[in-house]
Amino acid sequence: MHNTTDKSPHIPVLRQAVLESFSRTLPGHIIDCTLGYAGHSSALLAQFDHLSIVGIDRDQEALSFSEQRLAPYTGRYTLYRGSFAQTLPKIKETPIVGILADFGVSSLQLDKKERGFSFESDTLDMRMDQEAPLTAYDVVNSYTQEKLSYIFKHYGEISQAEKLAEAIIQARTKTPIASGKTLSDIARKVLYSGGKIHPATLMFQAIRIEVNDELGQIEGLLDALETRKPSGAIVSLITFHSLEDRLVKNRFKTWAQHCICDPNALRCTCGKNHSLGKVLTKKPIIADKEELAQNPRSRSAKLRSFHFKKSC
Numbered sequence: 001m002h003n004t005t006d007k008s009p010h011i012p013v014l015r016q017a018v019l020e021s022f023s024r025t026l027p028g029h030i031i032d033c034t035l036g037y038a039g040h041s042s043a044l045l046a047q048f049d050h051l052s053i054v055g056i057d058r059d060q061e062a063l064s065f066s067e068q069r070l071a072p073y074t075g076r077y078t079l080y081r082g083s084f085a086q087t088l089p090k091i092k093e094t095p096i097v098g099i100l101a102d103f104g105v106s107s108l109q110l111d112k113k114e115r116g117f118s119f120e121s122d123t124l125d126m127r128m129d130q131e132a133p134l135t136a137y138d139v140v141n142s143y144t145q146e147k148l149s150y151i152f153k154h155y156g157e158i159s160q161a162e163k164l165a166e167a168i169i170q171a172r173t174k175t176p177i178a179s180g181k182t183l184s185d186i187a188r189k190v191l192y193s194g195g196k197i198h199p200a201t202l203m204f205q206a207i208r209i210e211v212n213d214e215l216g217q218i219e220g221l222l223d224a225l226e227t228r229k230p231s232g233a234i235v236s237l238i239t240f241h242s243l244e245d246r247l248v249k250n251r252f253k254t255w256a257q258h259c260i261c262d263p264n265a266l267r268c269t270c271g272k273n274h275s276l277g278k279v280l281t282k283k284p285i286i287a288d289k290e291e292l293a294q295n296p297r298s299r300s301a302k303l304r305s306f307h308f309k310k311s312c
């Protein structure tokens with residue numbers, strides 16, 4: 001059991017940039033879609049007296065930890081267990097002045113071997129929500145070769161996706177693949193590892209994305225925001241790989257567009273008043289040298305912010 005006092009098992013990435021992104025918000029609620037260990041949320045509550053937090057996480061372990069960590073701010077936070085795409089539309093607290101998400105897994109989820117996220121795990125689990133029906137074991141031992149190959153190609157961008165899927169099918173005909181160790185050994189044997197990231201890392205990423213429907217969740221969150229259009233709110237989203245970043249970047253771009261006519265149309269007929277607001281980060285904010293040295297997880301973090309315009 002982790003110590004649940006003030007010591008966090010997870011260092012929040014781009015902490016200062018997140019605080020700055022919400023520094024000009026009016027009094028109201030920030031929805032922290034990925035509460036985790038409340039690193040960002042506790043920093044926001046400490047820094048800004050006029051803000052409250054609505055925290056969401058699908059991991060009960062993270063919520064229990066955060067509940068204790070946030071105890072000094074009782075009355076200024078509400079916590080929800082669930083996935084952010086499904087929970088956000090149900091949130092009644094108003095006004096919403098900010099939305100934060102720090103996608104992906106936490107350090108504790110990665111480090112705890114029994115959660116089955118890492119190369120050294122004795123299990124294959126990878127569920128952020130420990131009550132969710134699909135585990136990494138199910139994916140690895142029951143998906144067809146085509147389906148495995150698809151997720152390796154699309155969620156891991158692994159060039160030897162087919163070869164890897166074939167090796168997994170072969171290995172599991174003898175005995176089920178039951179641990180992270182066995183799975184990473186298979187990948188290491190069949191994949192060429194000349195690049196910056198070992199393909200076994202990409203394979204784990206791909207399986208994790210599938211198990212937790214991570215890209216579907218991000219799209220769901222963006223859809224929910226598009227429907228809700230929270231008046232005057234700042235949306236700050238931190239991504240960790242190009243698949244996530246692409247979804248955020250493209251959606252922010254679409255939201256900012258004034259004209260929604262077909263790009264091939266000869267002239268504009270839409271009235272040019274369709275913009276939902278403004279992209280605040282022309283380029284994503286990334287970690288500086290100091291943060292990179294202190295927290296290796298910040299290496300691939302990118303923060304993008306969008307400002308929804310005020311509705312009348």
Ligand SMILES: C[S@@+](CC[C@H](N)C(=O)[O-])C[C@H]1O[C@@H](n2cnc3c(N)ncnc32)[C@H](O)[C@@H]1O
Binds near residue numbers: 035040041062085105
């Ligand atoms: C990177 S951690 C967040 C860390 C947090 N910002 C902090 O400073 O402590 C991501 C957290 O989001 C949660 N999470 C990821 N995807 C989620 C989703 N779709 N719905 C709800 N929670 C999610 C994970 O369970 C994890 O606890």
